[in-house]
Amino acid sequence: MPEDEMLEILAIDAAVARSTGSDRYGITDAGFVPKSYSRVLAERFALAREVFGGDIDLTAGSVLRKLLEVTSLEDARTWAALTRAYDDSFVTSATGAALSRLGEELGLPRPHLEARGEVTLELAGDLPDGVTEVAVPRGARMLSPGGHHAWLTAAATLSASSPEAVVPAAAFHPGPDGDLDPADGGEVTLDRFHPDDDRLQPLRDLEAAAGEPLVTIVHDRPFVGGTSRWPDERYRRLLLRAPRSVWTADAIRIAASLVAGVRRVEVRDAWGGLDLHQSIFGNFNFAERLFGSERDIARPYYLTVLVGPTPGAVWNGPDGLHAAVASAIEDVRPVSIFPYIQQAQLVSVGVEADLVVDGLPLPPGSAARDAAPAAIELKRRIARRLTEHVDDAGFGEPVRAASVIRIIMEEPAVRDVRDLRLVRFPGDPDGATVAADPLPADVQQLACGANVHVGVDQLPVFVPDDARLRVV
Known part of the structure; x- marks a missing residue:
């Protein structure tokens, strides 16, 4: 028997040996404290010595010791089950189905996730004179004849040399109804853009100039994932705020x-x-007029x-x-x-930086390294990290350059981040806009290390741009 277990056995006095527990275990002021297997086994040994005498054989090969070990293991499992039952009684510690039941008691069933899939955008007609490409922005809303909604999760650019693009998309409404399978018939097949989507106005203007539709949606892959529900941590945050x-x-x-x-x-x-x-503000002198009047109770x-x-x-x-x-x-x-x-007003935020990487299969030469498939995949992983970080920002919360550097450095292959500059659109801090994706040419490039500040009614939106992240 190990020496520490023997010391624990000797520390159990006769009163504790004849009891089923102590004040240190079970429901306490600090929560539920279970007995460990070694503690239960030590109590069994002490009780055996009290009953059968101090000279009882409890060596490793004795039959009595084996019986005590088996029963102690079952008791320890019971304590573990009691711990789980206790933890599942509170939103802060419950998991899985138990957390779902607590949410249902609060009137907030666990929400579904959005189904995801891909669609193909094809250039359907000749571009007007002077136009070389058509941009379809991220967030463009699509519809099916049956009234199902989906949106593009990435921007796409079509041209005569690249007339089609496979673009990731997601169902707009969460739940199983978003699992759109073209094999189920035309009612669930996405085939048109939303007529009220202001982001698509430039595309509509081009189609009006061309006199025909320019972009066709080909939905030939099913959307999946709508039956999944929120993970525990996301659902827990919702219930704690409820x-x-x-x-x-x-x-x-x-x-x-x-x-x-x-x-x-x-x-x-x-x-x-x-x-x-x-x-009227700014058009009168102080003390001549009131800034406001008392509220009319009617x-x-x-x-x-x-x-x-x-x-x-x-x-x-x-x-x-x-x-x-x-x-x-x-x-x-x-x-x-x-x-x-x-x-809320949306402010587009981009990142320009030089990335020093290690451990990636990159060819020699700056241009070749930056255009290598491994470098492009690295930029996409960084973009996903930055999107999650910026999406967590609240109203009026700035995007800090230091936080962006930390997020980029968390990617395993990145060894250093140099000359990081944040860009914003619009440049006017008071400008109201729908966030632009992709970023236009007239963005405001901030100084190295400067933060992007937004107003109290504004939210930052990260816009990925592979060209602004350079692998050196």
Whole structure:
């Protein structure tokens, strides 16, 4: 028997040996503390000595010791099962089906994920004179004859030399209904773009100039993954934020955040400060007029619901995000207090940097290294990391150059990041826009190490651009 186990046996006095537990185990102020296998076995040995005498044979080969070891193992498994049952009673520690049951008790079943797949975009007609390529932006919304919605998760460029592109896409609405299989018939086959998608206005202008459609959607691969549900950690964060009441700002925020196409929501009762956007501001002297008057009690009271959309969201229209959010919060808003649903301004953020890498099969020469398949795949992995990082930013939260460097350095093959500069579009900090993807030429390039600052009603959106990341 190991010496530490023998010392633990000797430390158990007669009172503890005749008991089934002690104050240190079970439900305590620190939570549930289980007995370990060695502790249970030590108590069994001590109890055997009390019953059969101190000279009982408990050596490694004795029959009694083997029986005590087997029963102690079963007791230790029981303690472990009790630990799991205790942990599954709380949102902070429950996992799997237990966490789902707690969420259902709170009225928030575990949401589904969006189905994902691929579509092929094909150049269908001749481009107008002077036009060499057609760009289809990331987030472009697609429809099927049966009313199913999907969006492109990456941008695509079509030209005469490259007339088609296979583009990743995702169902807009989560759940099994997003598992679109063209083999099921034309009702679920994506074949058109959304008419209310403002991102596609440049494409519509080109098609009007050409007099015919220029881009055709070929949906010949099934979308899968709609039956999957949120992972535990994401679902746990939702439940921990969930309110236990209605008619509150938290209830409105949670209801709006679960609408398909919503990235982030903030409920504001009053913005505070001076409304600099009023036309009268700056046109009178102080003490001559009031900045505002007392509220008219006969007028309804409004609160602001600031909504940050995902790339595939369409704001206007009967199936737009504005209408969906208004419907979702109708039953949880306070009585006689009406929401003003405001679309957040999106600021495109890009990254320019030189990457020093190691451990990748790269050819000699700067241009060849940067264009190698291994380098391109590295840039895509970095882009996915940066997209997740920027998507976690809240309203008014800057994108910090130091954080971007840390995210890039977490990629195993990267050894150094040099001359990192963040770029933003639009350059005007007060400019209102829908985030551009791909980034236009007139971006604002910040100084080396400078951060991208956004307003209180703005959200940063990372736009991947392989050409701005250079492998040296």
